[in-house]
Amino acid sequence: MIEDDLRAAFARHEPLIPPTGPLRAAIHRLANGRRRRRRRWQAGGTALAVLGVLGIGVPLFTPERAGPPPVAELIGESGRPATTGAVTMLLLGIDSNGPATPLADSVLLLHIPADRSRPYLISLPRDLEVPIPGHGTDKLNAAFLLGASANSDRTDLTRGYELTRRTVAELTGIRTASGVVLTYPALGKLTDAVDGVRVCLPQQVRSIHTGRLFPVGCQRLDGAASVDLLRQRRGLPLGGQDRDHNARLYVAGLVDQAAKNGVLTNPVRLSALLGTAGSDLLVFPDRAALLDVAQLVPTLRSVEPVGLSLPVVNASGPRYLLSPDPELAPEFLAALHEDRLGDWAARHPDLVDADR
Structure with a gap:
């Protein structure tokens, strides 16, 4: 009797059972996904092992030069959610030659808009007169010098970066959550690692250090030539502003070459490339930012x-100080705040770097 009752109950509820096809398909997708993740882990581990055998180190991402990121992070399995909204990063190019405390020759903001159209590379002139927290008013590039030399016993690049970050935040109102410090030796190593960088110069540049002539037009530069070009400001019509322009052209060329080499979308290749810079590359606040x-x-x-620069008025006085343009600079900074740089660039095409 009980057996008959059970059979009757099953018969009554059988129409309520969902179809098994979609369930089987979901299980199949889940199993395939797990298999793909295992293969990526294996491929990532093999690739890192090969890099180790070849003597190519992975980058030291943190300011303290801690060890390499976990394999899972390198091959995209860190589980970190993708960043949403606009992203702005601070980039500092540092001349670290000689025993003197290094100077921030290039101060740039990398802005990625929320619509993910294309990145914007913004120069903040090093000779801009700005308030530096705790140090009165000085040139923008003095912030790194003052911060890095705060401890008389040693040069502290982390303190230099932090004071520059705070100075830039007061100047622009943008509080960058992450940043990179690159010394000129690092730029040279990265250039050679991607087989040179193509730079298209709008004017001739003569190196005061080596005598090398960089002609007008497009040319491919190796690491030594790139560093030589980026050091030049004397003899240029606008001095440091022309050097900032050349720095933006160089970074655009480096990004273009890295993209052509498939580096930007391959975490292992990107890790190997950045590893060539060694301790000459610092990322803040930690490796996860990059x-x-x-x-x-x-x-x-x-x-x-898209190459841009904070609009400024001509230098004045014996110290060659620059000031934000009273009309254009507030409009520019508002566009940066509101993530409207594309609109601003369209309305001011004469202030945008020419396409490569």
């Missing part, structure tokens, strides 16, 4: 940066 930005590259419609 990984977060790298995650955004595949979402961009174009990786070629």
Whole structure:
């Protein structure tokens, strides 16, 4: 009797059972996903092992030069959610030659808009007169010098970066959550690692250090030539502003070459490339910041940066100080705040770097 009752109950509820096809398909997708993740882990581990055998180190991402990121992070399995909204990163180019405390020759903001159209590379002139927290008013590039030399016993690049970050925040109102410090030796190593960088100069540049002539037009530069070019400001019509322009052209060329080499979308290749810079490359606040930005590259419609500069008025006085343009600078900074740089660039095409 009980057996008959059970059979009757099953018969009554059988129409309520959902179809098994979708369930089987879901299980199949889950199993395939797990298999793909295992293969990526294996491929990532093999690739890192090969890099180790070849003597190519992975980058030391943190300011304290801690060890390499975990394999899972390098091959995209860190589980970190993708960054949403606009992202702005601070980039500092440092001349560290000789025993003197290094100077921030290039101060740049890398802005990636929320619509992921293309990145914007913004120069903040080093000769801009700005308030430096705790140190009165001085040139923008003095912030790194004052911070890095705060401890008389040693040069502290982390303190230099932090004081520059705070100074830039007061100047622009943008509080950058992450940043990179690159010394000139690091730039040279990165250039050679991607087989040179193509730079298209709008004017001739003569090196006061080596006598080398950089002609008008497009040319491919190796590491030594790139560093030589980026050091030049004397003899240029606008001095440091022309050097900032050349720095933006160089960074755009470096990004373009890295993209052509497939580096920007391959975490292992990107890690190997940055590893060539060694301790000459610092990332703040930690290695995850660079990984977060790298995650955004595949979402961009174009990786070629739009080159801009904070509008300034001509230098005045014996110290060659610059001031923000009273009309254009507030409009520019408002566009940066509101993530409208594309609109601003369209309305001021004469203030945008020419396409490569």
